Amino acid sequence: MTLTKYTKLGVVGAGSMGSMMAQLFAEAGPGVSIFDVKGDNVEIAVGLSEKNDAIKGKVKGFKDYGAFMASPPSPGHRLLVFSITHGEPADEVLDSLRPHLAKGDIILDGGNEWYQNTERRRRELKREQNVDYIGMGVSGGYQSARHGPSLSPGGDSAAIQRVMPLLEKVSAKAEDGSPCVTRIGPGGSGHYVKxxxxxxxxxxxxxxxxxxxxxxxxxxxxxxxxxxxxxxxxxxxxxxxxxxxxxxxxxxxxxxxxxxxxxxxxxxxxxxxxxxxxxxxxxxxxxxxxxxxxxxxxxxxxxxxxxxxxxxxxxxxxxxxxxxxxxxxxxxxxxxxxxxxxxxxxxxxxxxxxxxxxxxxxxxxxxxxxxxxxxxxxxxxxxxxxxxxxxxxxxxxxxxxxxxxxxxxxxxxxxxxxxxxxxxxxxxxxxxxxxxxxxxxxxxxxxxxxxxxxxxxxxxxxxxxxxxxxxxxxxxxxxxxxxxxxGAPVLPTMFMEAQLDWFGAHSFERWSSEAGSKGGIVQKGSEHYEWKPA
The missing domain is CATH 1.10.1040.10 (N-(1-d-carboxylethyl)-l-norvaline Dehydrogenase; domain 2)
Known part of the structure; x- marks a missing residue:
């Protein structure tokens, strides 16, 4: 797999997390285009970056989806980082971006998303547009987002490998210098772990x-x-x-x-x-x-x-x-x-x-x-x-x-x-x-x-x-x-088990049985007592 060196990327969402991550990525090398449905957020994010001489001029703000998506070069090799609210708002933004996506683009969803939403979007984008969608936990709050967060990406191994060099560069570093990022696993595992x-x-x-x-x-x-x-x-x-x-x-x-x-x-x-x-x-x-x-x-x-x-x-x-x-x-x-x-x-x-x-x-x-x-x-x-x-x-x-x-x-x-x-x-x-x-x-x-x-x-x-x-x-x-x-060897739940058997015939184990005395596996008992004829 040829690793991609990103000279420019897009950040979607210019709230407290997105604006900080835009500066973090800009310091790591790439130019950053930043978009938000709230124009004021974009202006604030760009203003913050302009106060930093090291990245001055590297963060560009956009208030239109088309212009934003045209700003990172080479469609098919674009990297978009989401920092937006989970659920329906994220789906709405994604629907607005779909017409502008191209085969080979990668979306890193850095929001706190329900893992099944992540898996659904990953399947749809891969099937319909051959775009990779990676669910990535971003931990540490807005301050770590600015200086280096803990990252937990999950999804397609090849896609994560393409972006891993950049993620390793921007992630927090442990005391031994190792980056606090790793591929968690497939599907929505990254967001699940987060x-x-x-x-x-x-x-x-x-x-x-x-x-x-x-x-x-x-x-x-x-x-x-x-x-x-x-x-x-x-x-x-x-x-x-x-x-x-x-x-x-x-x-x-x-x-x-x-x-x-x-x-x-x-x-x-x-x-x-x-x-x-x-x-x-x-x-x-x-x-x-x-x-x-x-x-x-x-x-x-x-x-x-x-x-x-x-x-x-x-x-x-x-x-x-x-x-x-x-x-x-x-x-x-x-x-x-x-x-x-x-x-x-x-x-x-x-x-x-x-x-x-x-x-x-x-x-x-x-x-x-x-x-x-x-x-x-x-x-x-x-x-x-x-x-x-x-x-x-x-x-x-x-x-x-x-x-x-x-x-x-x-x-x-x-x-x-x-x-x-x-x-x-x-x-x-x-x-x-x-x-x-x-x-x-x-x-x-x-x-x-x-x-x-x-x-x-x-x-x-x-x-x-x-x-x-x-x-x-x-x-x-x-x-x-x-x-x-x-760790209790005996709990009062035998009374609960008796209640369940009394009104629901759910059965139980007896102390005298091997399964009862040794614990056994988690399965329903084999005996029922007719506490009161129905």
Whole structure:
């Protein structure tokens, strides 16, 4: 395959991500044409590039599809990078571009798209116009889009090989200098992995936000003090260089003098003190990946409560007016604050350490849940996704990057990759319930179970402490319950099984049977009891 050297490319979408990527690509060498249905966005994007002497004159703006598509030379060798809203808006833009596309053109869709939409567009464009459509996750937000994101392209191998040299040049670089980009697999695998990445991201964000809330609202710590705690956490082996902890330092300590003395509790002008407690990007449908991750967990039968709890917390936070009305009707006790003066240094340090270990437990749990989602879908679709490769591209330039977590998860990923091709996943151990499902053993890996067991006492103490103070900690609580029930030798679900058999004759296994005593495989039981004659 002859690799293509792109001297010019087109960026479709001049929002915060697209405008940053236009500058990033321009710095890598190619000239950039940028288009957006909103003309003001184009002018802003071009204006930003003109302020950078290194790329001045290299980013050209267009407000007409025809002129835009005529600007990259050589139809059939054009590269278009999409940075547009998922779903119908992306389809509308693509329909407008179709008359201008030529055989051999490549579209890199860098938006957060539902993987089945990606696969549909890929099939249609290849069949009708012989145009390659690559679904590419772009992680790290607008700042990484400007300086180097983590990239997860999925699609035709030959097409990705053509653009890989450019992607390697613009992607984030890990500490060893290797680019944080790799071909994930065929079809919509690239966007699927990015979707799960965002599900993991939501779980991690929920855990950190709840930890911050416990320290701030229930332990009564000052913002600058919490920032110093996060700084200490980031220096520990388990949380070393964890992006979401690192930015927490800045969030806790950033001041804006124009705000005056806002935030009466501290008498300081911290920006965080001015921010309302609602997250709307999931509730208003501008972001779909969190919703899809929760739905995929249910569809693929992967227990993922850490992801789900954080997502539902965000949804509940969005409608603050409804929360205030419900609060009036519920009349719940107010959250209790432990006066800092009543705790000696040792007791306070223990509480803070318990919260840190609870965050570690949640992070490990959400990664286990997310990796199992990717593995299960890969097995189902025959994508042959490498978990090792996923972890490698998540080392830098993305929201879930963490040197500490990567060190723990490396063996889990390597053992899965080595054992996934074996019929019963025996390379991962014997704790599988699906004979042909290696993904089922990911949470059973000793590299996960050991630290989870080590952090469990602290996690339990944290949740007890939060319950006593009426604190909101759904993500941390969901993690505790998940750890408890995934490894429980006996659950109360035999009562549920009896209910199902009573009203639905769904059958069950008896303890006395071999399948019942040893666990067996995931299939319906062989016995039914006539609880009450119909």
């Amino acid at each position: 979707m799960v990445h965002n599900g993991i991201e939501q779980g991690m964000m929920g855990a950190v936000a709840e930890a911050w809330g416990l320290l701030r609202f229930n332990l009564g710590m000052k913002l600058d003090e919490i920032g110093e705690v996060f700084k200490q956490w980031s220096a520990t082996p388990e949380l070393k260089n964890t992006f979401l902890i690192d930015i927490g330092i800045d969030i806790c300590q950033k001041r804006d003098c124009s705000l005056g003395k806002f935030g009466a509790s501290d008498n300081e002008n911290h920006v965080i003190s001015t921010i309302v407690d609602k997250v709307v990007q999931d509730a208003d449908d501008t972001e779909g990946t969190g919703t899809w991750s929760v739905a995929e967990a249910a569809r693929l039968h992967v227990s993922s409560p850490t992801i789900a709890a954080s997502h539902f917390l965000r949804l509940a936070s969005a409608d603050r007016a409804a929360r205030l009305k419900i609060n009036e009707n519920l009349k719940l006790p107010a959250a209790l604050v432990t006066p800092r003066t009543t705790l000696d240094a040792e007791a306070k340090a223990q509480l803070v350490e318990d919260v840190r270990q609870s965050v570690i437990a949640s992070f490990l749990s959400v990664f286990a849940q997310g990796l199992q989602l990717i593995a299960r879908q890969s097995e189902k679709e025959g994508w042959d996704v490498s978990l090792v490769s996923c972890l490698k591209i998540w080392r830098a330039g993305c929201i879930i990057s963490s040197d500490g977590l990567s060190a723990v998860l490396a063996d889990v990923a390597a053992d899965f990759d080595a054992g996934a091709s074996k019929a019963n996943g025996s390379a991962l151990g014997s704790a599988t319930s699906h004979p042909k499902d290696a993904s089922a053993t990911i949470p059973a890996h000793t590299r996960l179970t050991r630290p989870l067991a080590a952090t469990f006492p602290a996690l339990r103490r944290t949740i007890l402490w939060s319950l006593e103070r009426n604190a909101c900690a759904p993500t941390l609580s969901a993690t505790l319950e998940w750890v408890k029930y995934i």
